Amino acid sequence: MSNGKENAYFSYDINDRERACFEIGIKLGALYHILCGLPISSNPIIIESIEKGIEASISCQPYVKSVKININRDKIQGNKTTEFEYDELSGISIAATVVLEFNSVEITAKVEWIEELKYPLMFIEKIRNKN
Amino acid sequence: MSNGKENAYFSYDINDRERACFEIGIKLGALYHILCGLPISSNPIIIESIEKGIEASISCQPYVKSVKININRDKIQGNKTTEFEYDELSGISIAATVVLEFNSVEITAKVEWIEELKYPLMFIEKIRNKN
Amino acid sequence: MSNGKENAYFSYDINDRERACFEIGIKLGALYHILCGLPISSNPIIIESIEKGIEASISCQPYVKSVKININRDKIQGNKTTEFEYDELSGISIAATVVLEFNSVEITAKVEWIEELKYPLMFIEKIRNKN
Amino acid sequence: MSNGKENAYFSYDINDRERACFEIGIKLGALYHILCGLPISSNPIIIESIEKGIEASISCQPYVKSVKININRDKIQGNKTTEFEYDELSGISIAATVVLEFNSVEITAKVEWIEELKYPLMFIEKIRNKN
Numbered sequence: 001m002s003n004g005k006e007n008a009y010f011s012y013d014i015n016d017r018e019r020a021c022f023e024i025g026i027k028l029g030a031l032y033h034i035l036c037g038l039p040i041s042s043n044p045i046i047i048e049s050i051e052k053g054i055e056a057s058i059s060c061q062p063y064v065k066s067v068k069i070n071i072n073r074d075k076i077q078g079n080k081t082t083e084f085e086y087d088e089l090s091g092i093s094i095a096a097t098v099v100l101e102f103n104s105v106e107i108t109a110k111v112e113w114i115e116e117l118k119y120p121l122m123f124i125e126k127i128r129n130k131n
Numbered sequence: 132m133s134n135g136k137e138n139a140y141f142s143y144d145i146n147d148r149e150r151a152c153f154e155i156g157i158k159l160g161a162l163y164h165i166l167c168g169l170p171i172s173s174n175p176i177i178i179e180s181i182e183k184g185i186e187a188s189i190s191c192q193p194y195v196k197s198v199k200i201n202i203n204r205d206k207i208q209g210n211k212t213t214e215f216e217y218d219e220l221s222g223i224s225i226a227a228t229v230v231l232e233f234n235s236v237e238i239t240a241k242v243e244w245i246e247e248l249k250y251p252l253m254f255i256e257k258i259r260n261k262n
Numbered sequence: 263m264s265n266g267k268e269n270a271y272f273s274y275d276i277n278d279r280e281r282a283c284f285e286i287g288i289k290l291g292a293l294y295h296i297l298c299g300l301p302i303s304s305n306p307i308i309i310e311s312i313e314k315g316i317e318a319s320i321s322c323q324p325y326v327k328s329v330k331i332n333i334n335r336d337k338i339q340g341n342k343t344t345e346f347e348y349d350e351l352s353g354i355s356i357a358a359t360v361v362l363e364f365n366s367v368e369i370t371a372k373v374e375w376i377e378e379l380k381y382p383l384m385f386i387e388k389i390r391n392k393n
Numbered sequence: 394m395s396n397g398k399e400n401a402y403f404s405y406d407i408n409d410r411e412r413a414c415f416e417i418g419i420k421l422g423a424l425y426h427i428l429c430g431l432p433i434s435s436n437p438i439i440i441e442s443i444e445k446g447i448e449a450s451i452s453c454q455p456y457v458k459s460v461k462i463n464i465n466r467d468k469i470q471g472n473k474t475t476e477f478e479y480d481e482l483s484g485i486s487i488a489a490t491v492v493l494e495f496n497s498v499e500i501t502a503k504v505e506w507i508e509e510l511k512y513p514l515m516f517i518e519k520i521r522n523k524n
Contacts, residue, residue: 020473060433284415
């Protein structure tokens with residue numbers, strides 16, 4: 001818990017569910033723009049290191065309970081057979097799940113590529129009151 | 132408006148206020164991590180160009196009505212008297228306001244350095260139903 | 263000019279041409295990773311604002327004489343007809359030219375998408391001694 | 394090795410030492426701007442995960458032989474006692490060493506905070522011909 005001084009900056013009529021939605025949006029927006037453009041290859045050890053590194057980073061942000069990044073291995077091209085055969089992370093290959101708690105609200109949200117939308121959609125999968 | 136297919140990915144029990152909170156969180160998280168680390172100097176023309184450029188970029192994201200970036204000029208050091216006298220954007224110098232509409236909900240949120248927290252706080256300043 | 267203290271950190275056997283090559287590589291690496299993932303639309307005013315903003319930022323770095331970013335308008339999709347119709351900058355759409363001077367050496371380097379390599383190549387176009 | 398087609402884009406008068414200087418500059422510029430702004434805490438497991446993740450990413454880039462990131466643990470504040478007690482990577486805490494080979498040239502370069510310059514200097518530590 002923080003000491004709560006930050007809450008005074010929020011509009012008085014924001015409830016805990018709304019705050020949880022705001023906070024998890026921040027984390028997905030940050031996570032996505034941190035991942036975008038990262039060099040990567042199809043080597044599973046490389047992919048896993050990148051996943052773990054950015055998970056560790058995002059896990060430091062306020063109210064985060066867990067972060068799981070699942071880079072879409074089928075979309076990563078380049079096995080470093082030549083110097084130029086590697087890839088960069090972008091919307092099509094990024095997938096992640098964040099779980100966050102704000103007061104009694106637990107919320108789970110994801111970013112993943114939605115083929116029918118041709119878009120890396122960020123969406124709230126679940127929200128519940130723990131009490 | 133989008134065609135609404137994206138809404139099917141959200142938990143059924145998310146209302147428009149909650150969705151607006153989520154969407155504006157995404158924009159602030161993205162905006163902040165895009166700005167962090169950008170080279171900058173105290174030249175007002177440089178500062179304004181950077182502000183306008185990132186405002187234009189974030190304004191492309193879904194549901195955004197307006198973006199205003201106000202880099203804290205008092206915190207930017209370096210007037211390029213020598214090659215190394217310039218600065219990089221970080222939490223202490225970043226301030227921005229985003230206004231977003233989701234269906235009938237209009238929401239305003241900010242990021243700014245809060246001295247008492249020693250933290251670049253993101254917070255919801257106002258949320259209202261337009262109807 | 264800087265006061266020159268930084269030069270003491272370099273290996274004694276680096277000449278001015280080599281140093282110019284190093285310095286311009288830094289700028290292209292930074293520029294590319296700053297641009298990657300930026301939201302963008304096909305609106306020419308949006309594109310130009312982003313170009314000017316990042317040009318202004320990179321121009322603050324040591325020894326830079328000029329920066330020209332030329333986002334490949336033919337590769338940017340999304341005119342914001344719906345909320346989700348916009349794009350993100352990536353290697354295929356990024357092109358830029360940096361001119362830098364280190365002591366008497368002037369160097370020009372570029373990043374641009376090379377179709378035969380399927381790669382956003384960074385390369386030195388010209389290097390010359392001004393004297 | 395790549396197939397060498399990329400070399401045709403370079404000015405004819407760039408020798409292998411100059412090319413190695415250019416290539417390693419690109420890697421340091423990218424690495425630095427990828428690290429800047431990453432959330433981090435003083436937890437050594439978090440720090441090490443971030444180091445390994447970005448090392449893995451940069452190691453995919455052309456001609457890189459090794460990358461070692463050494464985040465300055467003394468400069469990272471925030472042990473997550475409260476939700477807001479964490480830090481963000483910036484020039485003062487970033488240190489890294491890259492080793493790269495281009496043809497017969499092996500080059501080592503670093504980025505680290507230089508207190509007398511108050512600047513995160515990138516410099517070439519060593520360059521040698523392997524033959």
